[in-house]
Amino acid sequence: MSSERRKPRLAVFKFASCDGCQLSLLDAEEELLAVAEAVEIAYFPEASRAMSRGPYDIGLVEGSVTTHHDAERIQLVRRQCRTLITIGACATAGGIQALRNWAHVEEFVRAIYATPQYIRTLQLSTPIAEHVQVDFELRGCPISKHQLLEVITATLAGRKPNIPTYSVCMECKRRGTVCVAVAKGVPCLGPVTQAGCGALCPAYARGCYGCHGPMESPNTTSLTTQLRIWGRTDAEIVRAFRGFNAWAWQFRRASEECERS
Amino acid sequence: MNRPSKTVKVDYLARVEGEGALYIKLKGERVEDVKLKIYEPPRLFEAFLRGRHFSEAADITARICGICPVAYQMSAVHAIERALGVQIDPAVRALRRLFYCGEWLESHALHVYMLHAPDFLGYADAIQMARDHRAEVERGLRLKKIGNRIVALLGGREIHPVSAAVGGFYRTPARSELQPLVEDLKWALDAAVATSRWVAGFAFPEFEQDYEFVALCHPGEYPLNEGRIVSNRGLDIDVSQYEDHFQELHVRHSNALHSVVRGRGSYLVGPLARFNLNFSRLPETARQTAAECGITPPCRNPFRSIIVRAIEMVFACGEALRIIADYEPPPVSRLEARPRAATGWAATEAPRGLLYHRYELDEQGLIRAAKIVPPTSQNQKRIEDDLWGFAAQIATWPPEELQWLCEKAVRNYDPCISCATHFLRTEVERSEL
Numbered sequence: 001m002s003s004e005r006r007k008p009r010l011a012v013f014k015f016a017s018c019d020g021c022q023l024s025l026l027d028a029e030e031e032l033l034a035v036a037e038a039v040e041i042a043y044f045p046e047a048s049r050a051m052s053r054g055p056y057d058i059g060l061v062e063g064s065v066t067t068h069h070d071a072e073r074i075q076l077v078r079r080q081c082r083t084l085i086t087i088g089a090c091a092t093a094g095g096i097q098a099l100r101n102w103a104h105v106e107e108f109v110r111a112i113y114a115t116p117q118y119i120r121t122l123q124l125s126t127p128i129a130e131h132v133q134v135d136f137e138l139r140g141c142p143i144s145k146h147q148l149l150e151v152i153t154a155t156l157a158g159r160k161p162n163i164p165t166y167s168v169c170m171e172c173k174r175r176g177t178v179c180v181a182v183a184k185g186v187p188c189l190g191p192v193t194q195a196g197c198g199a200l201c202p203a204y205a206r207g208c209y210g211c212h213g214p215m216e217s218p219n220t221t222s223l224t225t226q227l228r229i230w231g232r233t234d235a236e237i238v239r240a241f242r243g244f245n246a247w248a249w250q251f252r253r254a255s256e257e258c259e260r261s
Numbered sequence: 262m263n264r265p266s267k268t269v270k271v272d273y274l275a276r277v278e279g280e281g282a283l284y285i286k287l288k289g290e291r292v293e294d295v296k297l298k299i300y301e302p303p304r305l306f307e308a309f310l311r312g313r314h315f316s317e318a319a320d321i322t323a324r325i326c327g328i329c330p331v332a333y334q335m336s337a338v339h340a341i342e343r344a345l346g347v348q349i350d351p352a353v354r355a356l357r358r359l360f361y362c363g364e365w366l367e368s369h370a371l372h373v374y375m376l377h378a379p380d381f382l383g384y385a386d387a388i389q390m391a392r393d394h395r396a397e398v399e400r401g402l403r404l405k406k407i408g409n410r411i412v413a414l415l416g417g418r419e420i421h422p423v424s425a426a427v428g429g430f431y432r433t434p435a436r437s438e439l440q441p442l443v444e445d446l447k448w449a450l451d452a453a454v455a456t457s458r459w460v461a462g463f464a465f466p467e468f469e470q471d472y473e474f475v476a477l478c479h480p481g482e483y484p485l486n487e488g489r490i491v492s493n494r495g496l497d498i499d500v501s502q503y504e505d506h507f508q509e510l511h512v513r514h515s516n517a518l519h520s521v522v523r524g525r526g527s528y529l530v531g532p533l534a535r536f537n538l539n540f541s542r543l544p545e546t547a548r549q550t551a552a553e554c555g556i557t558p559p560c561r562n563p564f565r566s567i568i569v570r571a572i573e574m575v576f577a578c579g580e581a582l583r584i585i586a587d588y589e590p591p592p593v594s595r596l597e598a599r600p601r602a603a604t605g606w607a608a609t610e611a612p613r614g615l616l617y618h619r620y621e622l623d624e625q626g627l628i629r630a631a632k633i634v635p636p637t638s639q640n641q642k643r644i645e646d647d648l649w650g651f652a653a654q655i656a657t658w659p660p661e662e663l664q665w666l667c668e669k670a671v672r673n674y675d676p677c678i679s680c681a682t683h684f685l686r687t688e689v690e691r692s693e694l
Contacts, residue, residue: 016302019278019677020327020420026375027419029406032400036388047375048386049276049668051564066302096324098311108308111516121303143326183535204424204432205594209320211421233652239313243325 007119008057008156011043013077015063015070016097016125021153022046022089024145026258032148036089037158060132064090064097064125068099070130071122079134083155086128087148089141093213094247096141098125101247136161141244144196164195165216168208171199185211185230187240190251192218192250213245234258276376277385278328278677280362285648285667290656295648297641299516310631313599315341319425320660321635322618326677327420328371331364331412332611333426335486336618336633340426341660342607344622345598354486354590359439359584360425361485361510361609362577363411364382367419368612369570369577370408372675374401377567380669381463383453385670397459400452404471404574407449411442413478413583425598439585446582454550454573460567461554466666468651469561471502472643474534476612482533483576484608491538492528493559501606503617507635520639527642530614531674547575563647563673565598570675600626611636613675637677644674676693 009026012022026032026047035041042052042115057082065071078084086092097255100108109116128134136160138151154161157192164170168190172179180186188207190199194215201208214220220241227237241255279302285537286294306325313321318337323330335357343347367665374397375387384390385625391398409419415434416422424430475496477488490506498506511517522528537558540548551557556568602624608617614636614672651670 014280016304018324018327018330020330023327023420026371027405029402029409032402033388033391034390041388044277045276045347045385047276047389049379050385050389060277066304066319070302082416090517094305095304096309096321097361103309105305108304111308111311111314115513125304139522141324142418180397197418203424204417206423206426206431223442234432238312239317243320 007038008183009042009052009055010039010058010060010152011054012046012060013043013062014046015061015074015091017063017088017090017095019046019062020142021091021140022060022256024087024148025060025145028145028149030195034253035126035149035152037150050220056081057083058096058152059084061086061091061128062088064094064127066122066125067120067133068098068122074128083135084128084132084139085136087138087143088132088140088143089213090125090246091128091209092137092139092248093245094125094127096244096246098247099158099242102242119139124207124245126135138163139194139213139245140196144198166193166195166220167194167215168195168197168199168212170204171195171197172202173249175199175203177202180205187227187230187232187236189223191239191256193221209240209243210251211244216251218250220250224254224258234261264586267471269499272494275651276379276672277675278326280436282672283648283667285652287652287656292649292653292656295645296514297432297645297648297650299641300406305632306617307633310628312406312528313622313628315345315598315626315628316427317426318620318628318631319392320421320423323421325633328363328677329367329611329613330421331360331416331425332616335361335609335657336607336611336616338425338427339486339609339619340605340618340620341622342598342605343607344397344620345427345601346603347428347596347598348591349429349596350591350593352589353433354585354596355588356433356591357685358485359581360422362581363408365413366408366574366581367405367412367576367614368408368658369447370401373460373567373574373613374398374405376675377669377672378460378463380665380672381460381567385607403422404449404452404456407442407445408577410445410689414438414442424496427594427598429591429593431594433590433594435590436588439588442465443582443585444547444584446578450575452583453571454546455567457550457554457568457571457575460571461556463567465562465564468564468654470563470647470650472533472561472579473525473528473529474537475522475528475615475639476534477536477608477615478538479542481542483580484610490615491577492522493538494522496522500608500617501609502637504619504632505636507634507639509638518634519639520644522635527646529563530636530639531566532573532612533563533566534614535610536572542574544579546579547572550575555646561692563670566673567650595616600624610641613637613677614639635677637674640674640676642678644671647673
């Protein structure tokens with residue numbers, strides 16, 4: 001009876017990102033103190049100056065890899081974490097900074113910095129799974145804090161997280177939102193985007209911009225055809241797929257096909 | 262005499278948003294070098310914004326910072342509206358102020374309670390602090406939640422809200438939707454006053470600097486979305502003249518550009534600057550709270566900025582209540598903006614200070630060039646200048662305390678290095694003569 005179980009150790013790591021996804025943990029205002037009782041928050045520099053060394057039971061990784069240093073660091077992080085979960089569009093798809101992947105990064109750097117030789121960065125912004133094995137990828141720009149709590153809870157319980165992989169359209173129907181695409185001809189990525197946001201954009205009278213990334217088996221070709229029928233130019237369609245999940249392969253293929261045609 | 266030399270190193274400075282490092286070199290009691298290094302990998306926003314449509318700028322630039330996305334959205338839409346000659350409806354203007362009040366409340370509560378107060382009370386973080394100060398931490402979390410609730414109500418979600426649009430909002434709320442916020446905000450107003458009293462009771466290091474404070478100034482209101490750029494050294498300019506008066510320098514040790522006032526040097530943006538330059542425009546409750554807390558302009562002690570943040574929470578709650586009471590929905594949620602080749606500028610007051618955007622658009626509405634100057638890059642040189650003075654003042658302190666105090670001095674600025682970095686590592690190198 002007296003053998004109290006050791007608390008699982010949680011760590012949060014940041015790569016190239018806006019900090020928004022790890023902030024989701026602090027934004028779980030009602031659950032935060034309870035989470036802190038269920039796990040030992042062993043490493044979370046944004047929140048604490050107490051930083052314990054690994055190994056950790058759960059590692060949450062935010063951000064994409066854009067430097068040589070970070071490409072090495074993610075290997076060390078992987079070795080320290082029993083379960084590694086990526087959180088957000090940067091970590092799972094390269095993020096908005098992956099727009100550099102279609103340009104010359106040297107030209108990008110020259111456009112901003114007076115002394116480009118001080119800046120060290122890679123040509124590509126890549127998701128964590130291109131570097132190490134990832135146990136679970138949580139989508140979203142930003143992630144949903146409810147989904148984050150579900151993933152942490154499921155991992156602690158040793159079960160598969162209950163994260164739906166169907167499209168935003170399902171959430172729109174459930175919410176009772178009139179389809180902005182059908183009713184108003186507003187371009188919407190909802191049919192190819194994974195649910196999780198609660199179908200926010202259509203509820204705010206605009207089209208989905210794909211911040212939760214591609215759903216399971218999205219039919220991007222059909223959406224492209226429909227967008228053309230509605231009079232969208234190829235340049236507009238390319239921009240629509242090249243958003244916060246531009247480098248996710250399904251969206252990447254869709255934008256490149258559109259560019260080639 | 263061969264006196265021992267000492268090196269104090271901290272590998273990570275925590276409780277800031279983003280990654281950076283601090284390097285301080287001391288020789289005896291003399292400070293030899295201070296560098297705030299920003300390692301955050303550059304994400305190159307200004308480069309990939311080129312070729313994007315103006316309607317995308319608010320959503321894209323929000324992703325510079327997960328802590329203050331509303332600030333980026335507001336500076337972006339205002340700059341583009343100026344380029345396209347769009348005059349927003351007064352009700353939209355009021356709603357945008359409400360949106361911003363939500364972000365100030367959320368961001369200031371986060372910084373005051375979770376990032377900065379633990380320094381004053383000697384805890385590694387707010388969770389440890391909660392063991393002894395549970396009621397205060399819970400009050401802070403509830404304040405933060407109420408700020409987030411305002412942002413989520415107007416924008417769909419707290420982080421990267423989806424409603425801000427050129428010309429207005431994609432959707433504006435009905436009067437009845439705002440009413441449920443009133444009870445929460447009344448509680449929050451009292452809680453913000455209580456917060457001010459609580460933090461005013463902390464012990465503050467004796468440390469003052471002769472700052473150039475820079476903030477927006479508006480004749481009739483405490484600045485959020487609009488105003489001229491003003492300083493206590495006589496600067497008083499339209500936002501379009503920003504680049505004539507401020508210069509960004511690229512230094513080797515940082516991936517963020519350093520800003521200076523041309524011909525003068527470093528300057529300070531953020532709560533302390535707003536408070537000192539706009540004190541008379543604070544509502545009565547906020548001014549009274551300030552008086553009770555013994556803080557009056559000019560306040561030149563950067564450690565006391567935690568009190569000013571709390572007073573700005575008092576302002577934000579009062580302003581939000583006033584806006585909700587007067588709100589009538591605009592006739593249309595957003596005005597149409599016709600593309601034309603033009604340049605537009607805007608600066609708004611992010612929680613951490615002045616946030617400047619400039620966009621050059623072509624006749625199709627595509628962005629030809631963009632420039633974004635976040636508050637933390639403007640404060641970066643000022644943080645270093647503070648540390649030159651402050652580290653000298655405490656040079657003889659024991660290493661662990663010296664290091665913690667230097668970290669605390671950096672956190673006075675609530676630096677958001679994501680707007681420019683990713684970890685902050687403190688390194689103090691000491692040698693004696």
